[in-house]
Amino acid sequence: xxxxxxxxxxxxxxxxxLHVLKGLDLVIEQGELVSxxxxxxxxxxxxxxxxxxxxxxDVGSYxxxxxxxxxxxxxxxxxxxxxxxxFVFQSFNxxxxxxxxxxxxxxxxxxxxxxxxxxxxxxxxxxKMGIKDWAEHMPNELSGGQKQRVAIARAMISxxxxxxxxxxxxxxxxxxxxxxxxxxxxxxxxxITIIIVTHEKDISEKTNRIIHLTDGIIESDIILKN
Amino acid sequence: MFDTDKWxxxxxxxxxxxxxxxxxxxxxxxxxxxxIVMLGSGxxxxxxxxxxxxxxxxNSVFIWTQRTxxxxxxxxKGRFFNYDNADIIAIQKNIKNIRYLAPRLRxxxxxxxxxxxxxxxxxxxxxxxxxxxxxxxxxxNIDAGRFINDIDIEQKRKVVVIGTRVKxxxxxxxxxxIGQYIRIQGVYFKVVGIFSSKKSGERADGDNQAIFMPxxxxxxxxxxxxxxxxxxxxxxxxxxxxxxxxETIKLLKQRHLIAPEDDQAIGHFNVEKEFKQMKGVFMxxxxxxxxxxxxTLLAGVIGVSNIMLVIVKERTxxxxxxRAIGATPMKIMSQIITESVFLTAFAGYIGLVFGVGIIELxxxxxxxSGTDSNMFRNPEVDFQVAVTALIILVISGAIAGxxxxxxxxxxxxxxxxxxx
Numbered sequence: 001x002x003x004x005x006x007x008x009x010x011x012x013x014x015x016x017x018l019h020v021l022k023g024l025d026l027v028i029e030q031g032e033l034v035s036x037x038x039x040x041x042x043x044x045x046x047x048x049x050x051x052x053x054x055x056x057x058d059v060g061s062y063x064x065x066x067x068x069x070x071x072x073x074x075x076x077x078x079x080x081x082x083x084x085x086x087f088v089f090q091s092f093n094x095x096x097x098x099x100x101x102x103x104x105x106x107x108x109x110x111x112x113x114x115x116x117x118x119x120x121x122x123x124x125x126x127x128k129m130g131i132k133d134w135a136e137h138m139p140n141e142l143s144g145g146q147k148q149r150v151a152i153a154r155a156m157i158s159x160x161x162x163x164x165x166x167x168x169x170x171x172x173x174x175x176x177x178x179x180x181x182x183x184x185x186x187x188x189x190x191x192i193t194i195i196i197v198t199h200e201k202d203i204s205e206k207t208n209r210i211i212h213l214t215d216g217i218i219e220s221d222i223i224l225k226n
Numbered sequence: 227m228f229d230t231d232k233w234x235x236x237x238x239x240x241x242x243x244x245x246x247x248x249x250x251x252x253x254x255x256x257x258x259x260x261x262i263v264m265l266g267s268g269x270x271x272x273x274x275x276x277x278x279x280x281x282x283x284x285n286s287v288f289i290w291t292q293r294t295x296x297x298x299x300x301x302x303k304g305r306f307f308n309y310d311n312a313d314i315i316a317i318q319k320n321i322k323n324i325r326y327l328a329p330r331l332r333x334x335x336x337x338x339x340x341x342x343x344x345x346x347x348x349x350x351x352x353x354x355x356x357x358x359x360x361x362x363x364x365x366x367n368i369d370a371g372r373f374i375n376d377i378d379i380e381q382k383r384k385v386v387v388i389g390t391r392v393k394x395x396x397x398x399x400x401x402x403x404i405g406q407y408i409r410i411q412g413v414y415f416k417v418v419g420i421f422s423s424k425k426s427g428e429r430a431d432g433d434n435q436a437i438f439m440p441x442x443x444x445x446x447x448x449x450x451x452x453x454x455x456x457x458x459x460x461x462x463x464x465x466x467x468x469x470x471x472x473e474t475i476k477l478l479k480q481r482h483l484i485a486p487e488d489d490q491a492i493g494h495f496n497v498e499k500e501f502k503q504m505k506g507v508f509m510x511x512x513x514x515x516x517x518x519x520x521x522t523l524l525a526g527v528i529g530v531s532n533i534m535l536v537i538v539k540e541r542t543x544x545x546x547x548x549r550a551i552g553a554t555p556m557k558i559m560s561q562i563i564t565e566s567v568f569l570t571a572f573a574g575y576i577g578l579v580f581g582v583g584i585i586e587l588x589x590x591x592x593x594x595s596g597t598d599s600n601m602f603r604n605p606e607v608d609f610q611v612a613v614t615a616l617i618i619l620v621i622s623g624a625i626a627g628x629x630x631x632x633x634x635x636x637x638x639x640x641x642x643x644x645x646x
Contacts, residue, residue, distance in 0.1 A: 054550060054640040074555045074635065082552020093547045093643070097238035102231070109231055110552040154551065 001161065001193055002028040002051065007060035009046055020046045022216035023060070028195065030161070033188040035196045035204035038213035045166060047213065048197045052085055052164045053077045065161055082110055086155025086192075090167035092147040094139040100126060100150045101135040107158040118157075125153040129183065145176035152183060162193040169203055181206040236565045239537055250533045251573035253526030258574040258615055261519030262581025262607055268515050270588075270605030272508045277603055280424030281365045283326075283460045284501040287471040289478065289494045290456045298485035307482050307491075311452040316481060321473050323465040328360040331441060331455040333448050334411060342437065344396040344408045351392050352436040353410060355444025363458045366433065371404045371419030378440040384447070386410070387419035389434035413447050415439060426603065467498045523622070527570060531626035534566050538630045545634050546642025559631035566627025567620055574619035582607055 009021040020043045028034055038044040049055035050062060053069055062069045064084060072080070081087075086107075094103045101122045108118035126132045129149040139147060148168060155163050165184070169177035181203060188194050196207060204210045205224070212219040240247040294305045314329050333353045334341040340348040361373045366389075373387055386408065388396075397403045407414045423433035445452065459474060461467035475492050478484075484491045538545070545558055585605050592603070637645075 049640050052550070054643065055638065077639075078549065078552050078554040081550060087550050089643075093543075093550075095544060095547065097234065098231075102234075106548070107551045110548075110554070110557060115230055158552070 001030040001032075001065065002026070002195075003061075003063040005061045007047075007050065007057055007062060009043075009050060009055070009057045020216050021050070021057070024216075024218060026211070026218065026221075028193060030193055031188070031191050033185065033194045033196075033208045034211060035198055035207040035209070036211045036213060037197075037199060037201075037204050038219075039199065041215075042213040043216040044197045044199075044213045048164050048166050048195065051162075051195065052087060053080055078110075082107055082158060084161045086158065086160040086163040088148070088151050088155050088163060088165035088168045090170040092139070092144075092151045092171070094147060094150060094154075096139055099136050099138050100131065100142065100146075103139065103150055104153045104157055106154060111158065121157060122153070125157050126150070129153045143176075144172050145179060148172060148176075148180055149183070152180070152187070156187065156192070160192065162195065163187065165194065165196040167198055168196060169198065169200065174202075177203065178206075232561060232564060235561060236568055239541065239565060240569065242537075242540075246533060246536075247569070250529050251569055253529040254523070254570050254573040254619070255526070255577040255580075257519070257523030257526035258577035258619065259581045260522050261515070261615060262578060262612070263584055264515040264519055265512075265611060266581070266585035266588075266605040266607045267602075268508070268511050269607065270602045271511070273605070274426075274603035275504065275508075277426050278429050279501070280426075280429070282425075282497060283363045283365075284497055285463065285465070285467040286363050286458060286460045286497045287467050287474075287494060288456055288458050288497075289471070289474060289492060292491055292493045294484055294488055295490040296485035296488040298488065299483050301483060307484070309454040309457065309478065309482075311454065313454060313457075313478060313481060316477060317457065317459075317474055320477055321470060323461050323470055324459055325462045326359040326362050326458075326460040328357045328363055328458040329441060329454045329456070330357075330360060330458060331355040331444050331450060331453065333444055333450075342392070342396065342408055342410050344406070347396045349392065349395045349435075351389075352432075353444070354436060354438055355441040356438050357441050360438075360458060363460050365424060366421040367424055369420045369422050371417070373419055373421070374438055374440050379442050382442045382446050383440060384413065384415045384443055385418040385439065386415040387421055387438040388417055389436050390420060390422045391431070391434040392437055393420050410437065410439075411448065468496060471496055520618075523618070526573075527622040527626045530566055530570050530623065531629060533569075534562060534627055534630035535633065537565075538562060538634045542634075542637060542642050542645045546637075546639050546645070549635075549639040550643060555635040558635050559628075562631035562634055563624055563627035566630070567623035570623030570626060571616070571619050574616065574623075578612055578615060582612065 004024050004026040007021055007024040008019070010017050010019040012018075024047065036044045036047060046055065050057050053072065057070075064080065069080070095106065098106070101119055104122035104125055105118040108121060123132060123135055126135050129152060131146050131149050134142060134146055139150070142150065168184075169180055172180060184194055184196065185206065196203070198204055208224055210220075210222045210224065212221070291307055291309060294301070294307070295303050297303050309329075314327070317324070317327060331354070333355070334350075338350055340350050341353065342349050342351050356374055357379060358374050358376060368387075369390065371387070374385070377383070378385055388403065388408070393403050396408055397406070403417045403420060406417050408417060421438075423430035425433060444450065457474070459467070459470060461470045471494060475494060476486070478492060479486055479488070548558065585607055589605050
C-alpha cells in the first residue's frame with residue numbers, strides 16, 4: 001500500500017540546509033492503523049506531508065498503491081490527493097464560509113459531482129459521524145469535536161485508500177480526543193489505512209502500530225495487539 | 227452552467243471587505259464611465275460640425291475669379307476677368323474625372339435692398355442661377371415641387387425654386403406657393419419648388435434665404451451675356467478632387483491669359499481639404515479620448531489586480547486547504563480569474579449604463595431645449611463601442627486576475643497550509 005525506500009528530505013533556508021528525513025524505509029499495508037510519534041523536529045509532520053503529496057522529497061522512492069509518487073504535475077498530485085488520500089488536520093481547516101455539509105462535500109465538488117448529489121452523500125457521512133443535525137451550521141458555530149468530525153467526514157467522502165491525520169486531537173480535550181480516536185478505529189475497520197501523527201502517548205496507544213521517529217530516522221517500529 | 231459553489235466563494239470574498247471591494251469596483255466604474263461620456267461628447271461635437279455641412283459632396287471644389295496680381299502677356303496686374311460659357315465646354319472636354327460640373331452665377335444678394343417682391347411683401351434674397359447638378363453637389367431637401375431641370379436650362383424658363391425662409395416672407399402660411407409668381411428685380415418668375423437646407427445652424431439659415439433659377443435664364447434675363455460666376459466641381463468618388471482642381475485652374479489660367487504663377491487671380495475652395503482637416507482634428511480628439519479613457523480604465527483594472535493579489539494573500543491558507551483536498555491549480559485559477567472578471571465586468575457594466583444614461587439625458591435635454599447648435603448635436607455612443615468596451619472589460623478583468631491567480635498556485639500546498 002505505502003512503500004518508502006531510502007527517503008531523504010531537507011529544507012534549504014538561506015545558507016542553512018536542514019536535513020529532516022535521513023533515509024527512511026517503511027512499508028504500511030492496506031488496512032493498518034498506524035501512529036507516528038516523535039518530538040517536535042523529529043520529522044514526523046514532514047513525513048506525513050510527503051505521504052500526502054503536499055511536499056516533495058529529495059532522494060529515495062515513495063510508492064502509493066504501486067504508483068511512484070515523484071515528479072508529479074500539480075494537476076496529477078491534486079488528482080491523487082482527491083482520490084486516494086484524505087486529510088485531517090490539527091486545526092480542522094474547514095472552509096469558514098461553507099456550512100458543515102458543504103465542507104464535507106467539497107472533495108466531490110472537485111471531482112465534478114453535481115451539487116445535489118454530493119450534498120446528499122455528505123449528509124450520509126455526517127450521519128455516520130453522528131452530527132447530521134449540524135449539517136447547516138457554519139464551522140464557527142461548531143465545537144472542536146464537531147469540527148473534527150466534519151473534517152473526518154470530509155476526508156472520507158471520496159473513499160480514499162488512506163487517511164492522513166496530523167495531530168487530529170491536538171486541539172481537543174481528552175474526552176473528545178478519545179471519541180475521535182474511537183471514530184478512527186471504526187473507520188479503520190472498514191479497511192481504510194489510517195496514519196496518525198501525534199506526540200501524545202495515550203493517542204498512539206489506541207492505534208495498532210507505533211512508529212517512533214527521532215532526528216529523521218525510525219527509532220522503533222512496534223506492532224501493538226489491540 | 228451555474229456553479230453555486232464558485233459564486234458562493236466569490237461573494238464571500240468580496241463581502242469580506244465591503245468598502246475595499248466597493249472602492250476597487252469604483253475605479254473600474256469611473257474608468258468606463260469617463261470613457262463612455264467622453265466618447266459620447268466627442269461624437270456630439272463631431273455630429274454638430276459635420277451636420278453643419280449637410281450632404282455636401284465632400285470631394286468638391288469651387289472655383290471663382292479674383293483680380294490678377296501679375297503682369298502677363300501685355301496685361302497689367304489688377305485686371306478683372308470673367309469665366310464664360312466656352313470655359314464650361316473646355317472644362318468638360320479637357321478635364322477627366324469630373325463627375326458633376328455645375329457652373330453658377332449669382333445676381334443680387336441679401337446685402338442689398340429688397341430685390342424680390344410679391345404683392346405687398348418683399349425681401350432681400352440671394353439669387354443664384356444653377357444647373358440641375360448643383361443639387362448633387364450641395365444638396366437641399368425639396369419640400370414641395372421640384373428642383374431646376376434640364377428643360378428649364380434649355381428653354382431658359384422663368385421658374386424659381388425658393389427656400390423656406392423666402393416662402394415665409396413672401397407667402398401667407400396657408401398659401402400654396404407652387405404655381406404662383408414672384409417678381410425678382412423687375413421680372414416675374416413662377417415658383418416651381420420649395421426647398422430647405424440639410425445643414426444646421428447659420429449655414430442652414432443662409433441656404434434657406436436663397437432662390438434658385440435656371441442658369442441660362444439668369445444669364446439672359448439680367449444681361450450677363452455668357453458670364454459664369456463660379457464653377458462647382460465634384461470628382462468621382464475614388465478620385466481626389468485636388469488633382470481635378472489643379473488641372474482646372476491651369477486650364478482656366480491658359481484660357482484667360484493669366485500668369486501661371488499668379489495664384490491670387492483665381493479663387494478656389496476645396497471642400498475635400500477642409501473636410502479632411504476637420505476629420506484629422508476629430509481623429510485627434512478621438513485618439514485623445516481613447517488614450518485618456520483607456521488610461522483611466524487601466525488604472526481601475528490595475529486596482530482590481532492589486533486587490534485580487536491582496537485577496538489571494540489573505541486566503542492563502544484556504545487555497546492551501548482546497549488544494550490539499552483535491553482542487554486542481556486550474557480550478558483555483560479559474561476561481562480567482564472569475565472573481566476578477568466579475569468584479570471588473572460588473573463595475574464596468576454599471577459604469578456603461580450610467581455613462582449611456584448621462585449621454586441620453588444630455589441628448590434629451592438638447593432636443594427638448596430645441597437649440598440648433600453648430601457645435602454640439604446628438605451626443606451618442608454606438609452600440610458597437612459599448613460592446614467593445616464590455617469585451618475590453620472582460621479581457622482586462624481576466625488579465626487582472628491572471629497574475630494573482632498564478633501567484634495563488636505558485637505557492638506549494640504545504641506552504642499555503644502553514645500560512646496564517
